[in-house]
Amino acid sequence: MSDFAVILPLWQTLTAAGTEYVLATVVAxxxxxxxxxGAMMLIAQDGxxxxxxxxxxxxxxVARKAFWRTEDGPCxxxxxxxxxxxxxxxxxxxxxxxxxxxxxxxxxxxxxxxLGAAFEAxxxxxxxxxxxxxxxxxxxxxxTADHGRSSLDSFAETSLQQHQSFDSTLAAPRPAAVxxxxxRARPALHVFGAGDDALPLVRFAAELGWFLTIxxxxxxxxxxxRFPSAHTAAVLAPGPLSLPEMKxxxxxxxxxxxxxxxxRILAALLETPLAYLGVLGPARRTREILESIAAARSxxxxxxxxxxxTWFARIHAPMGLxxxxxxxxxxxxxxxxEVQQILSAGTAKPLHQVRGAALSATL
Numbered sequence: 001m002s003d004f005a006v007i008l009p010l011w012q013t014l015t016a017a018g019t020e021y022v023l024a025t026v027v028a029x030x031x032x033x034x035x036x037x038g039a040m041m042l043i044a045q046d047g048x049x050x051x052x053x054x055x056x057x058x059x060x061x062v063a064r065k066a067f068w069r070t071e072d073g074p075c076x077x078x079x080x081x082x083x084x085x086x087x088x089x090x091x092x093x094x095x096x097x098x099x100x101x102x103x104x105x106x107x108x109x110x111x112x113x114x115l116g117a118a119f120e121a122x123x124x125x126x127x128x129x130x131x132x133x134x135x136x137x138x139x140x141x142x143x144t145a146d147h148g149r150s151s152l153d154s155f156a157e158t159s160l161q162q163h164q165s166f167d168s169t170l171a172a173p174r175p176a177a178v179x180x181x182x183x184r185a186r187p188a189l190h191v192f193g194a195g196d197d198a199l200p201l202v203r204f205a206a207e208l209g210w211f212l213t214i215x216x217x218x219x220x221x222x223x224x225x226r227f228p229s230a231h232t233a234a235v236l237a238p239g240p241l242s243l244p245e246m247k248x249x250x251x252x253x254x255x256x257x258x259x260x261x262x263x264r265i266l267a268a269l270l271e272t273p274l275a276y277l278g279v280l281g282p283a284r285r286t287r288e289i290l291e292s293i294a295a296a297r298s299x300x301x302x303x304x305x306x307x308x309x310t311w312f313a314r315i316h317a318p319m320g321l322x323x324x325x326x327x328x329x330x331x332x333x334x335x336x337x338e339v340q341q342i343l344s345a346g347t348a349k350p351l352h353q354v355r356g357a358a359l360s361a362t363l
Contacts, residue, residue, distance in 0.1 A: 003051050004119050005209030007042045010050040011112055020045055022066040023108035024100050026053050027131055027179045031096030038181045066102055074103035074137035107137040114141045124185040126159035128152040133176040155180045185249045186211055187343050192265045193255035194221035200332040202227050213244040217261050241268045251276035251339045267293045270311055276342045278319035286317035321348055
């Protein structure tokens with residue numbers, strides 16, 4: 001869904017103006033490629049474009065011929081790292097072939113509208129796209145609130161249930177290849193603490209297309225003027241704590257630098273479904289906060305220790321991957337890297353180890 005955060009503004013502008021556009025979508029990659037299936041680029045007639053389908057080597061050439069190639073309807077073009085259909089060299093040097101679906105707004109609009117609705121609602125969705133034959137570009141859609149009806153919708157429903165993309169074949173009315181793309185729900189990062197160290201953290205998260213909320217007890221700091229990329233900024237008033245809407249794919253970070261605020265916030269966050277919950281500071285400080293929360297809930301003895309251990313097991317404290325950070329920007333990078341790793345179930349290992357091992361296994 002991060003691609004859509006970049007494409008959305010241009011798409012909304014073109015749609016409001018009733019202007020034709022071309023959508024380029026990566027539907028398959030053979031060998032190595034900078035972008036994977038599902039990557040998108042939106043192209044306007046006046047040359048504006050948003051999104052990427054490669055490392056920057058193919059975009060200009062694809063955009064240059066996009067309207068010409070789609071005069072008669074959707075088409076799929078193959079681009080190699082050395083040439084397109086054996087013609088023009090692009091010099092990407094990745095050693096792979098990228099298959100790109102090019103289509104005008106007539107078929108792209110329902111697709112982008114479906115992604116847009118899921119993006120705004122922050123829910124997962126899936127899309128099944130026919131890749132050959134007379135039905136090229138035809139799609140089936142699914143989301144947690146949109147149950148399938150056609151065969152293509154059923155493919156999308158399966159993808160949504162399995163939380164993964166796959167390739168399949170449409171049997172009727174005639175055999176056709178189908179790409180079923182799963183899009184994870186757009187995650188949110190809820191930052192509790194609006195100090196200077198939160199500024200680079202929010203900027204990094206904004207680049208990833210995450211939904212962002214800022215909360216702090218200091219009204220002069222928790223403002224959208226101070227955090228322009230945040231979707232909401234709230235002042236934590238005394239009394240019962242009002243949390244932003246939180247979903248299972250979300251992450252929350254507690255970094256107010258106030259023991260009282262951190263305790264109050266963490267007590268509320270312990271009851272929420274979060275993929276990532278982090279607290280700034282050493283592990284000792286976080287355990288002390290949890291012990292005070294447990295004591296306030298009238299836990300004592302073995303029950304207190306057991307509950308604190310359970311809570312602590314789901315908290316990242318201290319936060320971040322060890323990247324050698326010692327400045328607000330590098331510490332923010334460490335935190336964002338760990339959140340991304342957790343949300344995407346990555347290994348956090350060097351890619352030359354991960355992909356090198358995979359390559360060795362195939363030899």
